[in-house]
Amino acid sequence: MTKDTATRLIHTRGRxxxxxxxxxxxxxxxxxxxxxxxxLYGAKPGYGRMGLAVHRELEDALCVLENATFAKLxxxxxxxxxxxxxxxxxxxxxxxxxDSAYGPTARYLDRRLEKMGVEATRFDPRCGATISNLIKxxxxxxxxxxxxxxxxxxxxxxxxxxxxxxRGIRTILDNTWGAGILHKPLDLGVDISxxxxxxxxxxxxxxxxxxxxxxxxxxxxxxxxxxxxxxISLGPDDAYTALxxxxxxxxxxxxxxxxxxxxxxxxxxxxxxxxxxxxxxxxHPDHVIWKRDFTGSNGLFSVILNTVSPEGLKRFxxxxxxxxxxxxxxxxxxxxxxxxxxxxxxxxxxxxQKVGPLLRIHVGLETVDDLIADLRAGFEAMGE
Numbered sequence: 001m002t003k004d005t006a007t008r009l010i011h012t013r014g015r016x017x018x019x020x021x022x023x024x025x026x027x028x029x030x031x032x033x034x035x036x037x038x039x040l041y042g043a044k045p046g047y048g049r050m051g052l053a054v055h056r057e058l059e060d061a062l063c064v065l066e067n068a069t070f071a072k073l074x075x076x077x078x079x080x081x082x083x084x085x086x087x088x089x090x091x092x093x094x095x096x097x098x099d100s101a102y103g104p105t106a107r108y109l110d111r112r113l114e115k116m117g118v119e120a121t122r123f124d125p126r127c128g129a130t131i132s133n134l135i136k137x138x139x140x141x142x143x144x145x146x147x148x149x150x151x152x153x154x155x156x157x158x159x160x161x162x163x164x165x166x167r168g169i170r171t172i173l174d175n176t177w178g179a180g181i182l183h184k185p186l187d188l189g190v191d192i193s194x195x196x197x198x199x200x201x202x203x204x205x206x207x208x209x210x211x212x213x214x215x216x217x218x219x220x221x222x223x224x225x226x227x228x229x230x231x232i233s234l235g236p237d238d239a240y241t242a243l244x245x246x247x248x249x250x251x252x253x254x255x256x257x258x259x260x261x262x263x264x265x266x267x268x269x270x271x272x273x274x275x276x277x278x279x280x281x282x283x284h285p286d287h288v289i290w291k292r293d294f295t296g297s298n299g300l301f302s303v304i305l306n307t308v309s310p311e312g313l314k315r316f317x318x319x320x321x322x323x324x325x326x327x328x329x330x331x332x333x334x335x336x337x338x339x340x341x342x343x344x345x346x347x348x349x350x351x352x353q354k355v356g357p358l359l360r361i362h363v364g365l366e367t368v369d370d371l372i373a374d375l376r377a378g379f380e381a382m383g384e
Contacts, residue, residue: 005181006250008064014057026240027052049233058243059211065180065246066193068213070220072227073234077176077196080210081105082112084172084192085143087212087226088219091117093140098125098155099346100148102174106344109143122346126286128156132163139167144190145174146183147290150339150360151351152277152302154286157293161189170219176200176330181253182296191219199330200298203245203252206331207238252332252365256299259371260363266372267303272379274355277302299363300329302339305356312382313338313357319381322366322374329362334371336361 003011014024029048034040045051051059051073059071074080081102089095097109099122109120123134125148142164146155157173164171172192173185179200185193195201197209214220234242257280264278276283278301279290290297308316317325323336339358345351351358363371 005064009061009249010247012057012061012064014053014060023244024054024057024240026054026236028236049231051233051239052236054236054239054243055234058239058246061243061246062180062195062211062213065249066175066195066213067184067186067215068193069215070213070217070223072212072220072223072232073239074210074212074227074232075234075238076208077194077198077210078102078104078108079232080194080196080212081174082108083210083223083227083230083232084194084212085109085113085141086230087222088141088170088172088192089113089118092138094119094121094136094138095141095143096121096123096131096134096139097143098123098145098148099349100125100151100153101143101145102149102176103342103344105143105145105174124346125153125155127160129159129163131160132167135163135167135169139169141170141172143172143174146293147177147279150302150343150358151345152279152284154279154284154290154293156289157185157188157190165189177298177300178294179249179253179298179330181250182298183294186213186215188293191216192223197242197245198328200253200256201245201249202242202330203249204241204331205328205333207241207245209234209238209242253296253298255365256363257297259365259368260297260299260301262368263361263363263371263375264301267375270379272305272308272382273303274306275304277304299334300360302358302360304354304358307356308382315384316378316382319378320374321377322371323361323378329360331362332365334362334364334366 062071113120123131144155161171170191173190175183175185175193176196176199193213195211212223264276267273268276280297323334325337326335337360339360
């Protein structure tokens with residue numbers, strides 16, 4: 001019997017101790033003990049950093065989630081992005097990366113890779129097959145994030161992958177927004193899918209984690225080797241918490257999607273709002289591509305306000321009681337942040353023409369009517 005992803009996420013289990021339990025045991029160990037020298041040097045894992053039962057079960061669940069055959073755990077999402085990229089390039093190589101990449105990832109590409117002798121060039125996330133015009137003889141990787149961070153462009157991933165495959169270039173996609181439930185990059189031909197488990201996978205704003213997934217054996221070995229060289233690991237308690245979060249991922253995502261769409265549609269009717277950047281809305285410029293490549297949405301999107309004074313914007317935030325201001329997203333709580341201070345795009349990016357401030361919203365699991373009332377109170381305070 002073929003089972004749905006949500007069912008398989010709940011029932012993907014590894015070995016148990018003598019007493020069968022729903023959740024795996026947490027084994028906290030740096031040193032593992034062996035009876036013979038041949039076991040000592042031949043065992044895998046041979047050291048606690050390589051992970052134990054709970055790590056294997058989390059990896060298996062992530063493979064189910066992303067339709068992967070390999071998963072490597074990291075201590076946070078940025079580390080997962082850095083590992084995926086670093087495992088595929090060397091000094092003298094060139095990488096193309098989307099202009100709407102997560103800020104710390106873009107910083108890693110612009111700053112750290114340059115010091116390692118790797119050239120990095122930004123590309124328009126809406127370029128599609130014309131990315132071929134940016135490819136150099138030494139281009140080794142194309143790095144995508146779809147939807148784009150903060151500005152929510154949807155890339156034509158299949159078109160970019162097709163160009164990359166013709167030129168022997170590896171592709172990596174940050175799938176944190178899609179979370180494996182809404183988007184399957186590997187099914188579209190992407191070589192490596194990356195997630196910050198910190199967000200929707202964990203789902204409770206209390207643990208960091210990351211993962212790098214692939215179904216290509218050579219790519220997987222590159223990731224394993226680089227991870228070993230960099231000493232990358234995830235603690236057992238964090239792995240356990242991430243695995244527990246995955247069990248309810250589908251149910252939570254359905255709730256985030258329904259609430260997010262309702263609030264996005266409500267905001268699109270507000271006079272204070274110039275534009276709602278939510279790919280599931282028909283007015284989004286990339287809605288057709290989103291509908292083709294994604295199976296749903298979640299609670300994360302942005303809005304561009306009409307012109308408002310700094311004082312008015314401050315009154316808006318001060319009036320909010322349920323929407324808190326804080327980085328990250330994907331938990332049960334609703335969040336809202338002003339994004340202009342961190343908007344770093346190439347010259348001529350469309351966002352330069354916005355009329356007012358950009359706000360990113362994460363709709364949590366509170367009652368939607370209460371959240372709408374909270375935003376309404378903010379807008380009323382803004383207009384005073």
